[in-house]
Amino acid sequence: QVQLQESGPGLVKPSETLSLTCTVSGDSISSYYWSWIRQPAGKGLEWIGRIYTSGSTNNNPSLKSRVTMSVDTSKNQFSLKLSSVTAADTAVYYCAREGSGSYYRAFDYWGQGTLVTVSS
């Protein structure tokens, strides 16, 4: 069974950089797209971006150039950095896998989510 687990600081100061890591277990990270998705309290889901195991990325233009993602196949992990954070970046952050083939790129596995609060 594939499992994803987010980790990282739960509190980040305004203007600093949010850093999260997602560790994948139960399957190789290779040959999939891996996404970050966030959800402010009481609101809907926002896709942040995705990374392939080759390192190629796609980001949400709404976040401008604040997003950096990386992948470490040796550790079965991928990471997110979001720079210049403000209170508007306070949310639960999820990592998720895009299913391949007949899954038509649905998010078939999700982490449990981690709350990141931006506050001084």
Place this chain on the structure above:
Amino acid sequence: DIQMTQSPSSLSASVGDGVTITCRASQSISNYLSWYQQKSGKAPKLLIYAAASLQSGVPSRFSGSGSGTDFTLTISSLQPEDFAIYYCQQSYSTPRTFGQGTKVEIK
């Protein structure tokens, strides 16, 4: 970006009722449409992918249909564990986008 619009935003129904939620895409997405269920404090759970394919382990009372721009999620007979928020999501292009959610509440 492809906009996803769900209706209704919320609904009240009783156990045993049939329920239909609709999702409309701002442009054709073929059948690159998924449905998720989210319960309070939990991660979304995949219910339906490719517009009409039931994810493994999901009860058969859930079904999806549609293609192009118009899609539906149907719950044939609501069970107590089905009261949750439901989201549609397109994977036709990036950025991936979600509907705003439909909250299914107990009447």
